[in-house]
Amino acid sequence: MAFEESTKDLIANVASLGFDLKGLIASKKIAVDFVYVERDQVTQVGEYNLDALFIRLGTAIDTIGAKRVVLDTIESLFSSLPNQGILRAELRRLFRWLKEKGVTAVITGESGVDTISRQGLEEYVSDCVILLDSCIQEQIASRRLRIVKYRGTLHGTNEYPFLIDQDGISLIPITSAGLNYQAVTGRVSSGIPRLDNMLGSKGFYRGSSIMVSGTAGTGKSSFLAHFADAGCRRSERVLFCAFEESPSQIARNMKSIGLDFDYWIKKDLLKIESIRPSQFGLDMHLIMIQKMVTTYQPKIVILDPITSFSDDRNEVAVKRILMKLVDFLKSKGVTAMFSSLTPSGMPVETSHVAISSLVDSWILLRDLESNGERNRGLYILKSRGMAHSNQVREFLITNKGVELVDVYSGTSGVLTGGARLSMLAQEKAIDLHMQEEVELRHLDVENKRNVLDAKIAEMRAEFAAQEAANIKLISQGKLRKTQLSADKYAMEIMRQSDTQVQSVKLKKDSR
Amino acid sequence: MTDKSIDLRVRPKKVSAKATKAKKYILRLYVAGSTPRSMAAISNIKKICDEKLAGFYLLEVIDLYQQPLLAAGHQIIAIPTLIKELPPPLRRIIGDLSDTEKVLVGLDLKAL
Numbered sequence: 239m240a241f242e243e244s245t246k247d248l249i250a251n252v253a254s255l256g257f258d259l260k261g262l263i264a265s266k267k268i269a270v271d272f273v274y275v276e277r278d279q280v281t282q283v284g285e286y287n288l289d290a291l292f293i294r295l296g297t298a299i300d301t302i303g304a305k306r307v308v309l310d311t312i313e314s315l316f317s318s319l320p321n322q323g324i325l326r327a328e329l330r331r332l333f334r335w336l337k338e339k340g341v342t343a344v345i346t347g348e349s350g351v352d353t354i355s356r357q358g359l360e361e362y363v364s365d366c367v368i369l370l371d372s373c374i375q376e377q378i379a380s381r382r383l384r385i386v387k388y389r390g391t392l393h394g395t396n397e398y399p400f401l402i403d404q405d406g407i408s409l410i411p412i413t414s415a416g417l418n419y420q421a422v423t424g425r426v427s428s429g430i431p432r433l434d435n436m437l438g439s440k441g442f443y444r445g446s447s448i449m450v451s452g453t454a455g456t457g458k459s460s461f462l463a464h465f466a467d468a469g470c471r472r473s474e475r476v477l478f479c480a481f482e483e484s485p486s487q488i489a490r491n492m493k494s495i496g497l498d499f500d501y502w503i504k505k506d507l508l509k510i511e512s513i514r515p516s517q518f519g520l521d522m523h524l525i526m527i528q529k530m531v532t533t534y535q536p537k538i539v540i541l542d543p544i545t546s547f548s549d550d551r552n553e554v555a556v557k558r559i560l561m562k563l564v565d566f567l568k569s570k571g572v573t574a575m576f577s578s579l580t581p582s583g584m585p586v587e588t589s590h591v592a593i594s595s596l597v598d599s600w601i602l603l604r605d606l607e608s609n610g611e612r613n614r615g616l617y618i619l620k621s622r623g624m625a626h627s628n629q630v631r632e633f634l635i636t637n638k639g640v641e642l643v644d645v646y647s648g649t650s651g652v653l654t655g656g657a658r659l660s661m662l663a664q665e666k667a668i669d670l671h672m673q674e675e676v677e678l679r680h681l682d683v684e685n686k687r688n689v690l691d692a693k694i695a696e697m698r699a700e701f702a703a704q705e706a707a708n709i710k711l712i713s714q715g716k717l718r719k720t721q722l723s724a725d726k727y728a729m730e731i732m733r734q735s736d737t738q739v740q741s742v743k744l745k746k747d748s749r
Numbered sequence: 750m751t752d753k754s755i756d757l758r759v760r761p762k763k764v765s766a767k768a769t770k771a772k773k774y775i776l777r778l779y780v781a782g783s784t785p786r787s788m789a790a791i792s793n794i795k796k797i798c799d800e801k802l803a804g805f806y807l808l809e810v811i812d813l814y815q816q817p818l819l820a821a822g823h824q825i826i827a828i829p830t831l832i833k834e835l836p837p838p839l840r841r842i843i844g845d846l847s848d849t850e851k852v853l854v855g856l857d858l859k860a861l
């Protein structure tokens with residue numbers, strides 16, 4: 239029962255939400271009764287009641303066997319009929335009557351200044367009250383819904399944002415996503431082989447959330463693009479939500495690093511959605527991403543960059559939304575990668591929206607500036623649940639994509655780019671020099687040994703000569719002694735000396 | 750407030766132009782069953798018509814319990830409702846019609 243729109247208007251208006259009201263009326267699924275009372279045609283004389291309305295409703299319910307009744311907006315009766323007292327009593331009777339009829343009734347009403355409904359009546363007689371409102375923050379409006387009361391249930395008490403688009407109303411109870419998602423153990427490649435190696439040789443966990451952060455121009459988008467490309471190569475659907483570039487611009491730019499996005503888009507493996515963050519409220523973005531994930535069913539979702547959400551916005555709110563988003567994507571088993579812009583001049587570990595605790599893997603890209611050139615460095619700040627490299631890597635963005643190279647880390651610190659190359663050349667020269675030195679030393683030792691050998695031989699010869707001379711002297715001395723004693727004996731014989739003395743002396747000599 | 754002031758300006762003209770009794774009055778009274786209020790409304794309007802519009806009126810009493818579909822067709826929500834179909838403008842009077850003066854004003858039979 240419509241109090242504000244005629245049947246014709248109603249049919250036209252709900253068609254934009256995807257409802258075929260005309261068809262439903264024709265097949266007797268819905269009966270529409272447009273109640274219209276011109277205030278200035280009506281004069282009240284004496285007491286009245288709304289029996290006619292009851293009869294109309296009853297007839298309509300009976301003709302199609304309705305189970306549900308919608309009264310939109312009952313309040314307009316108050317503006318078109320005099321005597322509020324009677325109306326209030328009749329309204330109360332109407333609610334009771336609908337209940338007795340056994341139909342579920344949805345009754346709309348405007349909210350009052352201090353009360354939920356303008357007449358302060360409906361919320362008391364209803365079993366369930368749902369409050370809709372629209373709030374405007376930073377010139378962006380978002381619709382919200384809250385269940386004020388629902389008799390006999392444990393209902394959610396929070397305010398939930400909702401969306402009205404061509405598919406009707408989308409409401410996703412985002413806060414219901416808890417921390418009980420199933421962890422997935424499969425791994426996915428990052429699209430950069432050496433980065434996979436750094437991540438325990440296998441890449442990221444499927445269903446994890448990965449953040450790539452860095453200052454401007456560090457190549458965040460290129461990393462995301464590689465990840466997207468790797469997903470497409472595995473024939474997985476990828477949803478790329480870009481908040482700063484248009485789809486064609488992304489496709490063009492990625493072509494320069496050898497990634498053909500147009501091809502993947504044609505194969506329906508990649509969908510690039512470009513949305514300005516300021517276009518909708520935060521909640522709306524969340525719902526839209528959720529809707530896209532539900533309809534497109536991607537395995538990988540990429541958000542580039544999430545920091546654009548926090549422009550002029552409450553960072554706490556941004557974190558809350560991202561938390562919900564991360565929870566949602568995890569519950570769907572979707573691997574999410576987002577980039578985060580670090581403002582230059584701040585410590586690189588400062589993640590702008592402080593969602594570092596939400597992400598499973600965090601790759602930090604940074605500028606390494608020295609010797610008048612800027613080079614790009616990368617390291618894995620954290621990666622939950624896997625052994626990951628602690629090395630700083632330099633990476634180059636070439637026309638074949640991102641390539642990782644080792645940085646020079648030696649006595650003079652970490653060097654990259656030109657400095658790394660020159661240092662490597664310098665090291666090579668030093669190596670060469672060292673080698674020559676070693677060879678020289680070898681020769682020197684050899685020489686010295688030869689000299690030593692020669693000296694030894696000379697000394698040996700000298701010694702041999704002296705030895706021979708000495709031996710000769712000794713034998714000569716012996717000979718002389720024998721000769722002397724023989725001579726003495728001969729002389730004694732000649733002198734005819736005492737024989738005893740003679741024999742003793744002879745004995746001594748023979749010894 | 751503005752509505753009323755417009756009414757006041759318009760009404761005297763119409764009263765002088767249309768309430769000439771040259772035209773016939775067609776009145777419909779919608780009731781629901783024979784409740785005391787319905788009965789009172791019926792007797793009240795009959796009395797007024799006989800007194801002021803004798804011979805110039807057609808009064809039809811419709812019981813919505815008997816003809817429920819007419820309620821939607823004629824945009825009736827309150828009971829009892831008296832509708833002055835002719836002469837124009839169309840007027841609706843809701844209630845038991847107990848105040849004759851007010852009914853006459855409502856039927857453009859008497860200026861305010």
